[in-house]
Amino acid sequence: TTWTVTVGPVPMQLGLGVVLSFEDMTAMEETGQIRRDFVANVSHELRTPLTALLGFVETLKGAARDDAKARDRFLGIMEREAGRMARLVDDLLSLSRVEQDERVRPRELVDLSAVLLQVINVLAPVAAQSEIEVDFVGPESPVQVPGDAAQLQQVATNLIENAIKYGGHGGRVEVRLTEIGHEPALRGPAVQLSVTDEGDGIEPHHIPRLTERFYRVDSHRSRELGGTGLGLAIVKHIVNRHRGRLRVDSTLGEGSTFRILLPSN
Numbered sequence: 687t688t689w690t691v692t693v694g695p696v697p698m699q700l701g702l703g704v705v706l707s708f709e710d711m712t713a714m715e716e717t718g719q720i721r722r723d724f725v726a727n728v729s730h731e732l733r734t735p736l737t738a739l740l741g742f743v744e745t746l747k748g749a750a751r752d753d754a755k756a757r758d759r760f761l762g763i764m765e766r767e768a769g770r771m772a773r774l775v776d777d778l779l780s781l782s783r784v785e786q787d788e789r790v791r792p793r794e795l796v797d798l799s800a801v802l803l804q805v806i807n808v809l810a811p812v813a814a815q816s817e818i819e820v821d822f823v824g825p826e827s828p829v830q831v832p833g834d835a836a837q838l839q840q841v842a843t844n845l846i847e848n849a850i851k852y853g854g855h856g857g858r859v860e861v862r863l864t865e866i867g868h869e870p871a872l873r874g875p876a877v878q879l880s881v882t883d884e885g886d887g888i889e890p891h892h893i894p895r896l897t898e899r900f901y902r903v904d905s906h907r908s909r910e911l912g913g914t915g916l917g918l919a920i921v922k923h924i925v926n927r928h929r930g931r932l933r934v935d936s937t938l939g940e941g942s943t944f945r946i947l948l949p950s951n
């Protein structure tokens with residue numbers, strides 16, 4: 687079975703006849719409880735690497751002081767933990783920026799194929815580490831949408847990075863760009879960006895929650911892979927700002943497709 691969930695201001699019909707409205711969830715996010723949960727989550731996410739760092743500093747000052755091998759190993763771990771904190775702070779700043787921008791519709795004309803090719807180029811070495819090939823399928827000519835170039839680049843980066851991270855070892859990630867003459871969900875012409883991986887797929891009950899801040903299907907795995915748990919929350923806000931839609935299709939054991947529809951006029 688393929689499960690589909692759509693994120694966007696309009697309630698969508700799911701394959702099994704369930705209707706979800708994500709507008710309700712955005713309204714919920716404004717309530718105090720969710721804000722408090724967010725602060726608690728951020729504190730926890732920062733506290734964990736910080737505790738590790740402080741612990742290793744103590745060890746380096748004491749027991750490991752004269753052990754060159756242990757010192758190197760601990761410094762490696764400290765570097766990784768500090769990197770984790772830096773990524774988290776960067777993502778928090780991005781999230782707060784895109785939330786702030788959401789009211790202002792971006793108007794710059796962005797060539798999406800150029801953005802995608804650039805992102806694929808940057809991520810190719812990362813994909814190569816897992817022997818994953820990233821293919822671009824799309825028109826040769828520029829595909830323009832009104833938007834914010836830096837934010838659309840971030841959407842592409844987050845989705846393709848996830849496809850590589852959760853795509854397992856070997857195989858392929860397909861990035862596809864399609865122009866649609868009339869997209870009913872957007873009541874007009876649109877551009878569809880889809881990112882498909884050959885990973886394990888996502889169990890259906892997780893899908894509606896993927897864009898929540900810090901929501902992870904497998905926390906341990908996400909952390910091991912250097913994830914902050916904020917990537918898809920950032921994607922959601924950027925897509926909303928562009929009056930677009932995000933749709934996730936996933937088949938267990940086969941892989942996932944993250945699809946974004948953007949109005950092209």
Ligand code: ADP
Nearest residue numbers: 848849852902903904908913914915916917918
């Ligand atoms: P993270 O930093 O943990 O990757 P994201 O917000 O980008 O955070 O994604 C949230 C969660 O959604 C991930 O932890 C992972 O469990 C799941 N996920 C995202 N993309 C994929 C994918 N392509 N395949 C399987 N699971 C995914």
